[in-house]
Amino acid sequence: MLNTHSLRFQYPGSTDFHFPDLRCAAGETLLILGNSGSGKTTLLNLMALLLSPSSGEVNIDGVNTGTLAPSELPTFRARHIGLVFQKPYFVHSLNVEENLLMSNYFAGKPQDKARVKHLADHLGFAHVLKKRVTELSGGEQQRVGIARALMNEAKVILADEPTSALDDLNCERVANLLEVQAKESGAALIVVTHDQRLKNRFPNQISL
Numbered sequence: 001m002l003n004t005h006s007l008r009f010q011y012p013g014s015t016d017f018h019f020p021d022l023r024c025a026a027g028e029t030l031l032i033l034g035n036s037g038s039g040k041t042t043l044l045n046l047m048a049l050l051l052s053p054s055s056g057e058v059n060i061d062g063v064n065t066g067t068l069a070p071s072e073l074p075t076f077r078a079r080h081i082g083l084v085f086q087k088p089y090f091v092h093s094l095n096v097e098e099n100l101l102m103s104n105y106f107a108g109k110p111q112d113k114a115r116v117k118h119l120a121d122h123l124g125f126a127h128v129l130k131k132r133v134t135e136l137s138g139g140e141q142q143r144v145g146i147a148r149a150l151m152n153e154a155k156v157i158l159a160d161e162p163t164s165a166l167d168d169l170n171c172e173r174v175a176n177l178l179e180v181q182a183k184e185s186g187a188a189l190i191v192v193t194h195d196q197r198l199k200n201r202f203p204n205q206i207s208l
């Protein structure tokens with residue numbers, strides 16, 4: 001579903017990163033490990049098409065993303081890639097349901113309220129759909145963040161340190177949710193982490 005080939009990237013005046021080739025198939029989970037500063041978030045941003053490599057390829061769902069025109073990138077990203085952050089960012093003036101429906105808008109798709117309801121029922125936050133995101137607990141916000149990544153049935157889910165701030169119980173919950181949801185939607189799940197608990201759980205790992 002996602003593979004990279006000879007990816008390189010350099011911030012101005014900084015190290016020239018040369019990343020190992022990655023491959024993650026539908027329904028699989030891959031952990032990206034590495035010391036602080038080794039370039040994990042940079043690699044995630046390259047796979048999320050938020051940064052452009054100086055050379056090399058990111059292939060998603062059979063498309064060499066380097067061939068996409070800049071004007072095509074936002075819609076391609078919204079349709080194919082779900083992003084999960086340690087601390088999700090939402091639009092505070094909108095309620096939970098509206099925040100989720102925004103994903104459809106960015107992907108150029110009609111609003112899918114049935115999908116919102118399905119995900120909310122599944123992830124256990126149906127009772128807060130009409131609330132502002134700021135009124136939610138941290139754990140609820142995290143589940144809404146995961147739902148948002150799943151709204152367009154993205155085939156690639158990229159998660160940056162999704163569990164490092166969580167206690168063991170919530171770490172287990174979030175890891176389960178991500179894994180089960182990715183499997184159910186046939187998505188490749190790629191997780192950047194330092195978290196030893198995830199290292200013990202997911203054997204498919206690559207170190208930078």
Ligand SMILES: Nc1ncnc2c1ncn2[C@@H]1O[C@H](COP(=O)(O)OP(=O)(O)OP(=O)(O)O)[C@@H](O)[C@H]1O
Pocket residue numbers: 011012014034035036037038039040041042043
């Ligand atoms: N926008 C930027 N401009 C210049 N240098 C940057 C920028 N972002 C990151 N870097 C540098 O690139 C290197 C890799 O950063 P990156 O965030 O990818 O590492 P990381 O492995 O995710 O680190 P951590 O585990 O600490 O989050 C670091 O040395 C960092 O200082």
